[in-house]
Amino acid sequence: MPDILHRVGIKSAPKKVFEALSTIDGLSHWWIVDTKGNAKQGGIIHFGFADMRVVELKPNKLVKWKCVRGPKEWVGTDLTFQLKAKKDQTFVLFTHANWKKPVEFMYHCSTKWAIFLLSLKDWLEREEGRPSPYDVKIHVGD
Amino acid sequence: MPDILHRVGIKSAPKKVFEALSTIDGLSHWWIVDTKGNAKQGGIIHFGFADMRVVELKPNKLVKWKCVRGPKEWVGTDLTFQLKAKKDQTFVLFTHANWKKPVEFMYHCSTKWAIFLLSLKDWLEREEGRPSPYDVKIHVGD
Numbered sequence: 001m002p003d004i005l006h007r008v009g010i011k012s013a014p015k016k017v018f019e020a021l022s023t024i025d026g027l028s029h030w031w032i033v034d035t036k037g038n039a040k041q042g043g044i045i046h047f048g049f050a051d052m053r054v055v056e057l058k059p060n061k062l063v064k065w066k067c068v069r070g071p072k073e074w075v076g077t078d079l080t081f082q083l084k085a086k087k088d089q090t091f092v093l094f095t096h097a098n099w100k101k102p103v104e105f106m107y108h109c110s111t112k113w114a115i116f117l118l119s120l121k122d123w124l125e126r127e128e129g130r131p132s133p134y135d136v137k138i139h140v141g142d
Numbered sequence: 143m144p145d146i147l148h149r150v151g152i153k154s155a156p157k158k159v160f161e162a163l164s165t166i167d168g169l170s171h172w173w174i175v176d177t178k179g180n181a182k183q184g185g186i187i188h189f190g191f192a193d194m195r196v197v198e199l200k201p202n203k204l205v206k207w208k209c210v211r212g213p214k215e216w217v218g219t220d221l222t223f224q225l226k227a228k229k230d231q232t233f234v235l236f237t238h239a240n241w242k243k244p245v246e247f248m249y250h251c252s253t254k255w256a257i258f259l260l261s262l263k264d265w266l267e268r269e270e271g272r273p274s275p276y277d278v279k280i281h282v283g284d
Contacts, residue, residue, distance in 0.1 A: 004252075005144055006253040007246060007250045008281060009281025087282075093246065094249070107235050110148050111150060114252070118278070118280065139150060139231060139233065140151055
C-alpha cells in the first residue's frame with residue numbers, strides 16, 4: 001500500500017520548524033487557521049475537520065500524530081514530520097501512512113499535503129503561510 | 143512499497159490536457175523547457191536528465207511512460223497520467239510507481255511532482271506554466 005511522502009527544505013532552524021509543528025499557534029499559521037486543543041504529547045489537537053492525537057514529540061527532531069476523528073479514510077492513519085538539519089536549512093520529511101486503500105481521495109490529499117508543506121516553508125521563511133481556508137486550491141470546488 | 147500519487151482538477155477540456163501531456167510542445171510548457179524526441183506511442187521523449195518511453199496513449203484518457211534512462215532510482219519506474227472529465231474540469235490522476243525503495247529522493251520527487259502538476263494546471267488555465275528551470279524551488283539548492 002502506498003503512503004504519502006513529501007520533503008521540503010526550509011531556511012530556518014530546527015527549533016523554529018519544530019515550534020510550527022508542535023504548537024497550536026504554529027499550526028494555525030500554515031495548516032488550519034482554526035486549530036485548537038492540546039499539542040503536547042498525549043494531547044488531542046482539533047483541526048475542525050479532523051482530530052489528531054499527539055503520539056510522539058522529540059524536540060527539534062520529530063512530531064507524530066494519529067488521526068482519531070475525521071474523514072473515514074483518515075481515521076487510524078499516522079502522520080509523521082521528521083526534521084533533519086543540514087547546513088543552512090532544515091529538511092522536513094513527511095509521511096501520511098497506513099491508508100487502507102489508494103482511493104482517489106488519497107491522490108487528492110497527497111497533492112494537498114505538498115501545498116501545505118510549502119505553506120509551512122513560506123510561513124517560516126517569509127511569514128506568508130496560507131493555512132486553510134486561504135490555501136492554494138487544486139481543483140474547482142476545492 | 144509506496145507509489146507517488148497526486149490529483150489536480152484543471153478547468154480545461156480533456157483534449158487540451160491530453161495535448162499538454164502527449165506532445166513535445168505541450169510538455170515543454172509545464173515540465174521541462176528543453177523537451178525533445180518522439181512523444182508518439184513507442185517513442186522516446188528526452189527530458190534532459192531522463193528519457194521516457196511512451197508505453198501507452200489513449201486519446202483524451204491516458205498517458206503511460208516508462209523511465210528508460212535517468213537517475214538510477216527512476217530507471218524502470220512507471221509514470222501514468224489518467225484523465226477524468228467531470229462537469230467543468232478535467233481531473234488528472236498521476237502515479238509514479240514501482241520505485242525499489244522509499245529513499246529520501248522519492249520524498250523529494252513526490253513534492254516536486256505536485257509542483258509540476260500545478261504548473262500543468264496553471265499552464266492550461268492561465269498560460270502561466272513554470273517548467274524547469276523556472277519551477278518553484280522546494281529547498282535551498284533545488
